[in-house]
Amino acid sequence: MARRAVRSTPVGMINTFRSVVQFEKLSLDPVERRLRKAASVEDFRRIAKRRLPHGVFDYIDGGAEDERSLARNSTAFANYEFQPRVLRDVSALDTSTTIFGRTVAMPLILAPTGFTRIAHSQGELAVTRAAQRAGVPCSLSTMGTRSIEELAAVSDGDKWFQIYAWRDRGLVEELVDRSKRAGFTAVWLTVDTAVLGRRERDVRRGMTLPPKIGPGTIVDGAIHPGWTWDFLRNEPITFANVVGLSDEDGSTAVNLAEHMARQFDPALSWDDVDWLRSIWDGPIVLKGIQTVDDAKQAVSMGVDGLGLSNHGGRQLDDAPAPIELVEPVRDEVGDAATIICDGGVRRGSDIVKAIALGADAVSMGRPYLYALGAAGERGVDQMLANMREGMERTMALTGRRSVAEIDRSLVRRRRR
Numbered sequence: 001m002a003r004r005a006v007r008s009t010p011v012g013m014i015n016t017f018r019s020v021v022q023f024e025k026l027s028l029d030p031v032e033r034r035l036r037k038a039a040s041v042e043d044f045r046r047i048a049k050r051r052l053p054h055g056v057f058d059y060i061d062g063g064a065e066d067e068r069s070l071a072r073n074s075t076a077f078a079n080y081e082f083q084p085r086v087l088r089d090v091s092a093l094d095t096s097t098t099i100f101g102r103t104v105a106m107p108l109i110l111a112p113t114g115f116t117r118i119a120h121s122q123g124e125l126a127v128t129r130a131a132q133r134a135g136v137p138c139s140l141s142t143m144g145t146r147s148i149e150e151l152a153a154v155s156d157g158d159k160w161f162q163i164y165a166w167r168d169r170g171l172v173e174e175l176v177d178r179s180k181r182a183g184f185t186a187v188w189l190t191v192d193t194a195v196l197g198r199r200e201r202d203v204r205r206g207m208t209l210p211p212k213i214g215p216g217t218i219v220d221g222a223i224h225p226g227w228t229w230d231f232l233r234n235e236p237i238t239f240a241n242v243v244g245l246s247d248e249d250g251s252t253a254v255n256l257a258e259h260m261a262r263q264f265d266p267a268l269s270w271d272d273v274d275w276l277r278s279i280w281d282g283p284i285v286l287k288g289i290q291t292v293d294d295a296k297q298a299v300s301m302g303v304d305g306l307g308l309s310n311h312g313g314r315q316l317d318d319a320p321a322p323i324e325l326v327e328p329v330r331d332e333v334g335d336a337a338t339i340i341c342d343g344g345v346r347r348g349s350d351i352v353k354a355i356a357l358g359a360d361a362v363s364m365g366r367p368y369l370y371a372l373g374a375a376g377e378r379g380v381d382q383m384l385a386n387m388r389e390g391m392e393r394t395m396a397l398t399g400r401r402s403v404a405e406i407d408r409s410l411v412r413r414r415r416r
């Protein structure tokens, strides 16, 4: 009775209210406010969608044709479920491993993405710095918007260079040579881009790189002032690695499909793998392997790494989801090559699944682009921290203390 009386007085009510409600400290920093709302990759995607002009967001987010490969890349992870073990003393967890003999903090590589500065003016510099802080390798695309030398100047962390085979092989040799001199440790040769996939969101918008200014882009820019201000007050975006070497260096707007058709060589073949070996003596990863047969052939030619990838669903629609290739490819090639699963990785638990099925590492593209577009370099830091925590949490909840303990018995195909 007495308790009831205390509660019903105004002071009592205020005390009760105080005991259950704690006001969040207001932050004057808009990036901080966005970061607080970004608990997952999907949150970063949502924030990036709000902040980036529609054409820019669609260039990053979109896939080929009906986008079935794009969707399946991530939903295929749900086809596998854990078989967790308990009571295994998981008080000390270690996510580190080695890739090509070099220690990394977790089995994750940031994949190459062309035109990264379209998400944020710092572009690849921000991504490279964040990768070094997180202890993971990052990759620079042939179509990158910061140069090999600029990346080397901001980070001595592990950096990989991605090669598109230009018709002008002399240009590729020059890029490979520059990568070597700048201390890059591995190269990807992208093999899934004989022609550019039909990305219909870009077709509909008449998307060019950089975006051509017209009435549509002016309106788009005006309703996304944060991005527009960042874009306008920084130096123009170019294909920084080929400036001075190619007449198409991005300084004037190009349609990506037409540009690639002009510059890239559809005659690329297995013979070129030998040519690449003759100009680069470090690890070579073929990026875009999509069958067991091609994995076997690559290994027979002495390739060091297999990038199981469908280019994030941006090339051939209805190409297989890379996570589903990991197990059969590992069974076929054994320990003869490093296997990297690329496409649809959105959580630390996805990394654990890929490792359990037989991958040595995963790589990811859109997650860091969303993070960059949503909150710049700090966004990439937070996304990578989330991945590491997610991997640790999954390891703790499944009874695995190290990457070596993440074995095949940890996952099984889900019964429908």
Ligand SMILES: Cc1cc2nc3c(=O)[nH]c(=O)nc-3n(C[C@H](O)[C@H](O)[C@H](O)COP(=O)(O)O)c2cc1C
Pocket: 059, 060, 061, 073, 111, 112, 113, 114, 141, 142, 143, 162, 190, 287, 309, 310, 311, 312, 313, 314, 342, 343, 344, 345, 363, 364, 365, 366, 367, 369
């Ligand atoms: C905007 C964008 C640009 C890309 N540019 C390249 C590129 O220049 N070279 C390349 O080999 N792959 C490129 N990719 C593919 C990525 O390297 C990677 O395979 C893909 O993003 C993985 O799928 P995810 O985005 O679901 O993680 C690009 C992907 C995106 C989203």
